[in-house]
Amino acid sequence: MKRGHHHGDLREALLTAGQHLLDREGIEGVTIRACARSAGVSHAAPINHFPDRRALLTALAVQCMDQLDRQTRDALALAEPAPRARLEALWDVSVAYGQAYPNRYRLMGRADLRDTEDPALKDMLERLLEPIAALGAQLVPGRLAARSLVLALCAALTGYVFMMIDGNLATAHDPDSGQPLHRAILDLLLAGQG
Amino acid sequence: MKRGHHHGDLREALLTAGQHLLDREGIEGVTIRACARSAGVSHAAPINHFPDRRALLTALAVQCMDQLDRQTRDALALAEPAPRARLEALWDVSVAYGQAYPNRYRLMGRADLRDTEDPALKDMLERLLEPIAALGAQLVPGRLAARSLVLALCAALTGYVFMMIDGNLATAHDPDSGQPLHRAILDLLLAGQG
DNA sequence: AATGCAAATTGACAGTGTCAATATCTGGAT
DNA sequence: ATCCAGATATTGACACTGTCAATTTGCATT
The missing domain is CATH 1.10.357.10 (Tetracycline Repressor, domain 2)
Incomplete structure (x- = not known):
């Protein structure tokens, strides 16, 4: 049922990673690359789900x-x-x-x-x-x-x-x-x- | 009278540059390097007057x-x-x-x-x-x-x-x-x- | 089975803060 | 007047960041 192509559900993984980063390190700490690392994907993978950092923070x-x-x-x-x-x-x-x-x-x-x-x-x-x-x-x-x-x-x-x-x-x-x-x-x- | 060694009064110049940047581009826009450029000095000169960006923003x-x-x-x-x-x-x-x-x-x-x-x-x-x-x-x-x-x-x-x-x-x-x-x-x- | 499209990777670029090493200038002592 | 010490500025580097282009991978539908 999931649209999971490579990852399963990267969008969700990025959001929970972002939530954790937000709680632990503050807004500054929630960066596209850190979320990608935490989700185990390459640094540019998130761009498919969030066009830019602004979009990621908005979803968060x-x-x-x-x-x-x-x-x-x-x-x-x-x-x-x-x-x-x-x-x-x-x-x-x-x-x-x-x-x-x-x-x-x-x-x-x-x-x-x-x-x-x-x-x-x-x-x-x-x-x-x-x-x-x-x-x-x-x-x-x-x-x-x-x-x-x-x-x-x-x-x-x-x-x-x-x-x-x-x-x-x-x-x-x-x-x-x-x-x-x-x-x-x-x-x-x-x-x-x- | 001024302590001006090279610049005259770099600290003040950085602050007014920072003020202008703040008004025009927002907090994100007030960066050490941009202030340095605006004051006509090299990118690391401000470190003598403000140890880091936090100090610059605090003064501002x-x-x-x-x-x-x-x-x-x-x-x-x-x-x-x-x-x-x-x-x-x-x-x-x-x-x-x-x-x-x-x-x-x-x-x-x-x-x-x-x-x-x-x-x-x-x-x-x-x-x-x-x-x-x-x-x-x-x-x-x-x-x-x-x-x-x-x-x-x-x-x-x-x-x-x-x-x-x-x-x-x-x-x-x-x-x-x-x-x-x-x-x-x-x-x-x-x-x-x- | 083959093709097309979505998703992920790799690599690059410009920009940032910050540090270390170096050069330069100034004020005050000799 | 000279010379030195210390403050001030420069240069260069490193590790990050966001964002883009080109490429590869994998799934699903035809």
């Missing part, structure tokens, strides 16, 4: 987004129905993912490394926005206010995770209340509406 | 942070005394800077490219945090609440600017109210405290 980023999206939807499926609780669950997932896989999160944040025209990427970006947009709409009456809230939630969440990843946070938890710091940000953002 | 980032800090303090000097107005002024400066020089803002966000031990960088980071920390303390009574607010403000601001830079914003202005979108985020963050 889409894979990471898919993981994050699945974890988010799984968590939401188990969360209580109250919008506030669901929003907390959503934030928790992203924060945990960034903590567990900082380099994957960094890759997802590097828009300059992506092929913006990739249809798989476009789909993924839409899918990723869906849950948070739904929660925003649920929390706030007007469509306009909802857009603002969603924007604020996205900006604050990604901004916070990157601060955390980059070590610009003294502590991850509030020393007094013991609750994670990102809870406090959510509190502030939702203080306005009941 | 510090320069950008200094520009942003100066513009911020200038704006605050002209702003009205009300904390809310001062906070708006501070956000306006960062948003405008990101819009005018997206690549400089991107460089400032790339903690992975910096030499964390650089004392000039450490100083600059402290100085950059100072105004926003002061405003947070002024806006909110307890030291703890102030820390949370400052964190939220930093995260939301940088997150928003990056969304804007990377083209993940449909519009930069609210089509109805006409006010810039980041105003709405500030509204949300400050809705809790009077």
